[in-house]
Amino acid sequence: MKDDNMKNGKYLDSKQQSDISKEITNSDHHSVGDCSKTKLKFHGVESNCALVSFGKEYVYINVEKYAAKWILKNEKFILMVPFRYMEGFLEDISVKGEYGFIASDDLMHAYDKYKKMINNPATLKPLDGVDGCGNDTYELSFNDYLFNRKLLEHRGEFFHFMDSQNYSNKVLLSTDDTLLPELLSFLENENVDVSAVRNRSKTDRNVSENTLVDIDSLNSAVKPYPYQIEDADKIIKMKRALIAHEMGCGKTKISLFVGISIEGCKLIICPESLRLNWQREILQVDKNADIIIVKSNKEPDWNHEWIIMGYKTAVKYYSSIPTSKISCLFVDEAHKCKAVDNYGRPGSKQANTVIGLADAIENVYLITGTPMPTSNKDLYNILVILKAINPNINRSFFHFGLKYCNAHETMYGWDFNGSSNTSELHKFLSRYMVRRLRKDVLPDLNKNRIPIITDNSLPRDYISIEKRLIELRKTDLIAEANNDNIYHRKNPNKDTYMGLAMTGRRLLSACKLKTAIEMAKELYEDEKSVVLVTEFVETMENMEKEFKQKACYIKGGMSDAEKQMAIDQFQKGEKKICCMSLIAAGVGITLTKAHHMIICDLDWTPANMVQVEDRICRDGQTESCNIYYVCHKESILDNIFINMITEKSENIDQVVDQAENTIDLVKMINESNNKEANTFISILKMRLEKIIENE
Structure with missing residues (x-):
């Protein structure tokens, strides 16, 4: 009875199945089949053919009719059926009465795609x-x-x-x-x-038809410099641009001139601490502006001309942001989107959010005075957001790394933290970057870096840290000589370079604070305003114990309003001393009342150092600025970080500006270097750099 229900085949009994299985790969007239109503199994597409199989039992089929052929794949007999014969094939094997086959949804989907493709x-x-x-x-x-x-x-x-x-x-x-x-x-x-x-x-790719409004007609509360109008006019003609002026040159003001010139809703993503600053800047340019600050604890209202939100809020509402309504996206402190893994994927939620939004919005402007905080790799996501690099090309990041990051394979995997072809990368970046250096547009605004060398007794705990760093390096050398995985070494204290460096810097900060306080008091007694900078909570607490109500404080955990109150107290002269956190107050804050800054701690990245210096050395400053770096005469860690920051800064300046090093701390402190430690420093510095970059 089974034979009557198949138009072009014959079902086989068990013995026939066994016999035919031996010859089926060389036969053009056999098929595998199940004698019940089952779905035809689909195994994918190959060479304009669908790969299908039938099940447990065999059935004779005239495969020549469909120009089909058998293959053996994963120990299964698979029939390759050309899509051009698929309609007739499906008709012939379809259910007739009680027996036959039903095409699977996957097969029909592939067949539909084929029909659309050929049309x-x-x-x-x-x-x-x-x-x-x-x-x-x-x-x-x-x-x-x-x-x-x-x-x-x-x-x-x-x-x-x-x-x-x-x-x-x-x-x-x-x-x-x-x-x-x-x-x-x-x-x-x-x-x-x-x-x-x-x-x-x-x-034509990046050319915009937008035009700049008449700036004079805005009745702005602050009169712009001619170069700011010139740059805004250049940027408005680009769909995507990197506004990379050095700190203090008016990037925000230039961005607002561009935004006002573009009709529709403007979205600003910035660090949470800068939301009120952006609102204030907008109102100075347009006192009637329709602005909303979106916070994470309240459902957003997208029906406003200007929408300001922090990075964390943008991540939270990413999927609900109506990109079709937004005509322009501004990303402040865009270097915060630099994180990328070794496969070229965004390495942080905020990077993923900004890249996704930028892909869907026509006009995108990135704002940062430090587009490349540490290494060439930091520019990859920036270039993706600008659509200068297409990340969808297979291994795009890998090839970027080979060309610009001196990528090389190590015993731990690929290392993309180097630099190569810096001149070519500078030319590539310059197609999208509009940048001014402070020395060119504000020539009277000078910055003097001055080392303050202290010889205070180093704490016993800090000396112990240096000894453990030396022991750790010795252990590494043994592991490397034996080609052993460095992370599997026996380490009784479970020390790591990063952990020891962090603890050592914290202890060293407390040691150097005494010198910083003495100098701040001298400036205070001379009726001069001064800013003290630290990276550590313990040091900030000691500053508060020392100065109490004489100073204002800008630190982590403060609300936007609290930070602004502290800034206003300092700028109005109500407080002569401002103690601030290097990270919490490193961006978007103006403290031009001071001409003196004392920095207790050296950071991992040159960008953070430059950012904090430019809180006092920026547009609005009327005198030369003195930046005092407190360094310990006998500290190995201070020497390591001085060398590290100088070398990184040199590469950054070559890529971004094709200029000489602008933060040469080695030159600043050359006569005070601990020359006896130089050999150890050069070895340990390279190790720390690798660990820091991968954290």
Whole structure:
């Protein structure tokens, strides 16, 4: 009875199944089949064919009719059926009466995609951004699954890289101007429409039709400098730009001139501590502005001209932000989005949020005076947000790392924390960056770095830390000599470089504070305003015990309103001393009442040091600024950090400005260096740099 229910086949009994299994791979007339109403199993697509199997029992099928063939895959007999014969094949094996097969949903979905694909023209279109090596990127849609294989044969001849792993009927290509003509000629011979590429102009990608409003008509409370109007006019003509003026040159003001010139809703993402500052700046330019500050404890209202939110709030409401309503996105302190893992994926929630929002909003402006805080790798996400780099090209970050980060493989994996081709990276970044140096636009605003060398007795606990650092290095040398994993060494104290460095710096800060307080008192007695900076809670608490009500304090845990009250007290001269946290008060705060700053602690990154210096050395300052660095004469850690900051700063200045080092602490303190410790310092510094970058 089973034979009567199959149009082109014959069911087999158990013995016949056993016999046929031995010859089925060499046969063109057999199929595997289940004799009940079951779904045809789908195993994917290969060479314009669907891969299917039938189940437990065999059935004879005229495979020649469908130009099908058998393959043995994962110890299963799989039938390859060309999609062009799929309709007839499905009809012949469909349920007839009690027996037959039902096509699975996956198979029907693949067949529907095939039908849509063959009905669409093959096209090549340009994409925004380049790959990690600077090659232009393109999307190639095709209507033949076999075309992908044909294209691969010409890799290196017409294009550099191809990514097809995430797509069924298209690929992403990257090529340069040298290979592009050959690629276009090849594709045209294959009937691919390349007119979108031939007719495009490279200069059109980032060009905006927006125009700057008449700044004089705004009745702004603060009169802008001519260079600020000039820069705003340049930026408004770009869809995406990096506003990277040095601190104190008026980046916020320039950004607001751009925002006011663009119709529609403007979204500002900034550190939580700067929300009120942005609101104040907007009202100085437009006193009637419609502004809302979105906080994480209240459902947002998106129907305002200006929407200000902190990074944490943006992360929380990311999925509900109506990007279609937003005409312009400003990202303040954009270097906070630098985190990227070794696969090129965003390494933090705020980086992922900003990249996602920027991809959906037409006009995007990144604002930071330190676009590259520590190394070339920090620029990758910035360039992705600007659509200067297309992250969808396979291994885009890896190729970026090879070219610009001196990427190399170590016993722990790939290291992307180096630098290479800095001049080329500077040219690449400059296409999207508008930057002014303070010395060029505010020539009378000088910054003097002055070392204050102390020889206070080092705490016994700190000396112990230095000894443990030396022992840790010795253990590492033994592990490296034996090619042993350095992280599996026997370490009775379970010490790490990062842990010892953090503890040592904290103890050293308390030791240096005595000198800082003495100097601050001298300035106070001379009726001079002064800012003291520390990175550690314990040091801040000791400052509060010392100065009490004589000083104002800006530190972590304060509300925006509390910070602003402290700033106002200092700027109005009500308090002559301001004690502040290096991180909590490092951005968006103006303390130009002071011409003197005393820094107790050296940070891991040059960007943080420059940011905090520029709280007093910025637009609005009327005198030269003295920045005093308190350094201990005998401290190995101080020497390590002075060298580390100087070397990192030198690379940053080459990439961003093609300029000489602007934060050369080694030169500042050269005569006070602990020369006896230099050999150990050079070895330990390299180890610390690697650990710091990977934290």
